[in-house]
Amino acid sequence: MRSVSEYWSSAARRAEPYAPGDQPGGKVIKLNTNENPYPPSPKVLSALREAVGPDLRLYPDPTAAKVRSTAAKLYGLSPEEVFVGNGSDEVLAFAFQAFFHQDKPIRFPDITYSFYPVYARLYQIPVEVVPVTEGFAIRAADYYRSPGGVIFPNPNAPTGLLLALEEVASIARENHGQVVVVDEAYIDFGGESAAPLVRQYPNLLVIQTLSKSRSLAGLRIGLAFGSAELIEGLNRIKGSFNSYTMDRLALTAAEAALEDSEYYSEICQKVIQTRTALLNRLEELGFRGTRSKANFVFAAHSHIPAKEIYEKLKERGIYVRYFPAPRINNYLRISIGTPTEMDALTAALADIVQHPHA
Amino acid sequence: MRSVSEYWSSAARRAEPYAPGDQPGGKVIKLNTNENPYPPSPKVLSALREAVGPDLRLYPDPTAAKVRSTAAKLYGLSPEEVFVGNGSDEVLAFAFQAFFHQDKPIRFPDITYSFYPVYARLYQIPVEVVPVTEGFAIRAADYYRSPGGVIFPNPNAPTGLLLALEEVASIARENHGQVVVVDEAYIDFGGESAAPLVRQYPNLLVIQTLSKSRSLAGLRIGLAFGSAELIEGLNRIKGSFNSYTMDRLALTAAEAALEDSEYYSEICQKVIQTRTALLNRLEELGFRGTRSKANFVFAAHSHIPAKEIYEKLKERGIYVRYFPAPRINNYLRISIGTPTEMDALTAALADIVQHPHA
Numbered sequence: 001m002r003s004v005s006e007y008w009s010s011a012a013r014r015a016e017p018y019a020p021g022d023q024p025g026g027k028v029i030k031l032n033t034n035e036n037p038y039p040p041s042p043k044v045l046s047a048l049r050e051a052v053g054p055d056l057r058l059y060p061d062p063t064a065a066k067v068r069s070t071a072a073k074l075y076g077l078s079p080e081e082v083f084v085g086n087g088s089d090e091v092l093a094f095a096f097q098a099f100f101h102q103d104k105p106i107r108f109p110d111i112t113y114s115f116y117p118v119y120a121r122l123y124q125i126p127v128e129v130v131p132v133t134e135g136f137a138i139r140a141a142d143y144y145r146s147p148g149g150v151i152f153p154n155p156n157a158p159t160g161l162l163l164a165l166e167e168v169a170s171i172a173r174e175n176h177g178q179v180v181v182v183d184e185a186y187i188d189f190g191g192e193s194a195a196p197l198v199r200q201y202p203n204l205l206v207i208q209t210l211s212k213s214r215s216l217a218g219l220r221i222g223l224a225f226g227s228a229e230l231i232e233g234l235n236r237i238k239g240s241f242n243s244y245t246m247d248r249l250a251l252t253a254a255e256a257a258l259e260d261s262e263y264y265s266e267i268c269q270k271v272i273q274t275r276t277a278l279l280n281r282l283e284e285l286g287f288r289g290t291r292s293k294a295n296f297v298f299a300a301h302s303h304i305p306a307k308e309i310y311e312k313l314k315e316r317g318i319y320v321r322y323f324p325a326p327r328i329n330n331y332l333r334i335s336i337g338t339p340t341e342m343d344a345l346t347a348a349l350a351d352i353v354q355h356p357h358a
Numbered sequence: 359m360r361s362v363s364e365y366w367s368s369a370a371r372r373a374e375p376y377a378p379g380d381q382p383g384g385k386v387i388k389l390n391t392n393e394n395p396y397p398p399s400p401k402v403l404s405a406l407r408e409a410v411g412p413d414l415r416l417y418p419d420p421t422a423a424k425v426r427s428t429a430a431k432l433y434g435l436s437p438e439e440v441f442v443g444n445g446s447d448e449v450l451a452f453a454f455q456a457f458f459h460q461d462k463p464i465r466f467p468d469i470t471y472s473f474y475p476v477y478a479r480l481y482q483i484p485v486e487v488v489p490v491t492e493g494f495a496i497r498a499a500d501y502y503r504s505p506g507g508v509i510f511p512n513p514n515a516p517t518g519l520l521l522a523l524e525e526v527a528s529i530a531r532e533n534h535g536q537v538v539v540v541d542e543a544y545i546d547f548g549g550e551s552a553a554p555l556v557r558q559y560p561n562l563l564v565i566q567t568l569s570k571s572r573s574l575a576g577l578r579i580g581l582a583f584g585s586a587e588l589i590e591g592l593n594r595i596k597g598s599f600n601s602y603t604m605d606r607l608a609l610t611a612a613e614a615a616l617e618d619s620e621y622y623s624e625i626c627q628k629v630i631q632t633r634t635a636l637l638n639r640l641e642e643l644g645f646r647g648t649r650s651k652a653n654f655v656f657a658a659h660s661h662i663p664a665k666e667i668y669e670k671l672k673e674r675g676i677y678v679r680y681f682p683a684p685r686i687n688n689y690l691r692i693s694i695g696t697p698t699e700m701d702a703l704t705a706a707l708a709d710i711v712q713h714p715h716a
Binding site for chain 2 (some may be wrong): 005006007008009010011012015016017018023030035036037038039040044048049052053054055056057058059060061062086087089090093097098100101102108116119121122175176178179202203215216218219220229230232233235236237238239240241242243244245246247248249250253265267312313
């Protein structure tokens, strides 16, 4: 429906929903939404099986106390410094409402997670869009002394580029009185989390997800780490929206996943190795990729348009992501799959590159 | 933390979060959050066990297509007339944002679900609070020609009183151009849903939950039925907030629960029978209860204050709900449990009534 309904509020009228990547069914190679190619930990699956029972008739713990306390231990924090939400997108939405203002612009990069402008539009938060460099790098100093706060992913999406921890710290330090949100959805694939810095910077909020490195996209679990006053700010919005955002099974899976660091380190290492191999292979095929520290690569071919490659891959049942946006419309974002999936991808790419007009 | 943080937005500052009922652990009789005393359908549990597996690494279907189509069939509607959310509280929050306005007051009853004023405060929607009658009844005509829309539960909470379907229809009819939200969380315990009326009234939104009659409070599943333009309004807000609000396991459970009408009719009938028996027993003990059509009763004792009874029950490990609010601060809201739980409750009440100052 494209027309406007007389029943819609001004919020519903101005909303421009985020378009997630396709979720095709059937037998395809799905490299378009940065899912982990490896299954969740066997310990997660067995905890879930055990939790399926009559207790599902009862409300979950609205404070997610166990998950908060397990997550806190990862970074030497206390449970009061942790928030749990229904995917990091929900946590981001709460952060926009809790810390950003309708009369003071926030800053984020021009090339970044495309949900940020969607939130800003819904919550009527003005924005200052800051261009990344020619090589897509975020320059920390561009974010100092922001009028109303800062948000950026680290590593950035869809470029995969990582900002060093000292630079992240400098942005927090140089934004006295404003909140700096670092969206670490992809941090476990080669970065170092800023979560331990939240004691030093009470204005720093670090958001993570169990969707990527913990292979739990299907269960919607997001985390935030911050000073107790920032976490209380999130709780005030959450408690005015939905008392029980996390269901019993998601809470069970979250706790088990956060406890099984060994399994997840291992699969993250495999993803990192596959990423290196893929980037090498892509270079041989005439692509130029960024130095991604995420579970995807971001690459452009020397002479074949990204849109053409995207469509030809789709015809062959291989889904990658293509963004028809300024500066990046000649790039493809390709999630790291299993080595077998990467072989199928590079074989298809070799064929497309060799027969560009077929 | 009671103080205000310099980092909070005006939204976080004005928020006054809803206080859900206690979720005590351990061996207690829990009659305070209107959970169903019977477990979810065996078919739901077996579908869930089957869904626990490697696919949890993948995002869920963001459109919840299967659940919408199953829910639509219940009322002879199409999937475009159904919305699925993370509990009916989330659906309510989206409805407040999508259909209510910052410059036109909405109407709701003075005695009602206490989350409504919380949403109104967060989203800055002015309200006209309409008193229910001396006997707690909602008078339909009080809601005609509202300036900015209407919301009320049917049956109402915490009174359990049901408004007849013709009266609900009259409120929709007499609010041309404004949205009327009917919150049917408790409709399956003796009421008739207004969902089939949404084709006749494009301004009518009917919200339900699988928490109560489907014994799935632990999985957070809410539904809305309305015209395609109202559903599209909800989707615009949802898509600007969180692409994937429903996880894979909640979607699996929702579909299986909506398909197993037989099991759920049976347990709802048991709850209704237990409610009748409890009301009779309470009368013998000197209580006066409303004619509840919900899975709880709402009752006051002839001379012992509700607060005193509430506290004495709590001492004995029996949790009921007490609202220290005008007009209802001498009432207890007691969820319907199993017959055995009701026996324990009435034995405790008999003892408290016989020894009021012990």
